[in-house]
Amino acid sequence: MAKSFLKIAAVYFSIGVLLGLTMGIIHDFRLASVHAHFNLLGWVSMALFGLVYHFYPQASETGLAKTHFWLHNIGLPVMQLSIAVMTLTDSMALLPVAIIASLLVVIGVLLFTVNLFRQLGAASVKSPVSGKHTSMK
Ligand code: HEM
Ligand code: HEM
Numbered sequence: 001m002a003k004s005f006l007k008i009a010a011v012y013f014s015i016g017v018l019l020g021l022t023m024g025i026i027h028d029f030r031l032a033s034v035h036a037h038f039n040l041l042g043w044v045s046m047a048l049f050g051l052v053y054h055f056y057p058q059a060s061e062t063g064l065a066k067t068h069f070w071l072h073n074i075g076l077p078v079m080q081l082s083i084a085v086m087t088l089t090d091s092m093a094l095l096p097v098a099i100i101a102s103l104l105v106v107i108g109v110l111l112f113t114v115n116l117f118r119q120l121g122a123a124s125v126k127s128p129v130s131g132k133h134t135s136m137k
Contacts, residue, residue: 001049001050001053001060001061001065001066001068001069002050002051002053002054002057002060003050004050004069005046005047005049005050005053005069006046006047006050006051006054008042008046008073009042009043009045009046009047009049009050010043010047011042012038012039012041012042012043012046012076013039013042013043013047015038015042016035016038016039016042016043017039019031019034019035019038020035020039023035030087030088031084031087031088033083033087034080034083034084034087037076037079037080038076038080041072041076041105042076045072046072049068049069049072049112052116053065055128056116056119056120058119059115059116059118059119059120062115062118062119064111064112064114064115064118065112065115067108067111068108068109068111068112068115069108070108071104071105071107071108071111072104072105072108072109074101074104075101075102075103075104075105075108076101076105078097078098078100078101078104079098079101079102079104079105082094082095082097082098082101083098086098
């Protein structure tokens with residue numbers, strides 16, 4: 001899942017900075033939190049997931065990693081779009097949607113944690129220089 005996470009992270013980075021730029025240009029900062037989470041849960045977190053899965057390939061090939069990817073990538077856009085609609089329409093109608101979507105992201109993070117604890121027991125780490133795998137303490 002390393003490449004999938006890295007590629008989708010770059011897409012979220014583009015969305016995040018475009019939203020930041022737009023907010024700056026039109027001087028309307030109501031979506032600052034949406035911008036922050038597209039950048040932080042979208043770009044920063046997912047780029048880190050991608051790098052972790054790159055350096056620990058045994059963790060990236062599990063069903064948990066795949067489920068984590070989909071929970072994060074269904075949860076995040078639904079969470080942020082529902083928050084954006086609520087903010088722009090000044091309504092709380094979509095709060096249950098935002099909560100359920102946030103829960104998907106949180107469950108994804110918990111699965112990521114379980115996956116790492118399971119797979120990194122006898123893990124080897126891939127050297128960024130030589131590409132060789134060496135075992136970790
Ligand atoms: C060209 C890139 C970017 C632009 C033009 C931009 C623009 C903005 C603007 C206009 C705001 C609202 C400020 C306010 O409410 O007073 C903001 C808030 C924020 N931005 Fe960005 N941003 C950029 C990149 C990033 C990146 C890469 C991150 C994180 C990795 C980030 C994280 C945040 C956070 C956390 C806030 C909320 C700060 C707060 O609550 O006061 N931004 N950004
Ligand atoms: C499912 C996960 C997450 C949920 C449900 C969540 C929820 C929230 C909520 C409700 C706020 C207040 C928003 C507001 O005042 O309008 C907030 C603010 C913030 N969160 Fe998160 N968050 C999550 C993950 C993260 C992560 C992973 C990071 C950083 C890596 C982060 C960084 C921030 C920052 C910097 C702010 C203040 C920026 C702003 O809203 O102006 N959050 N978050």
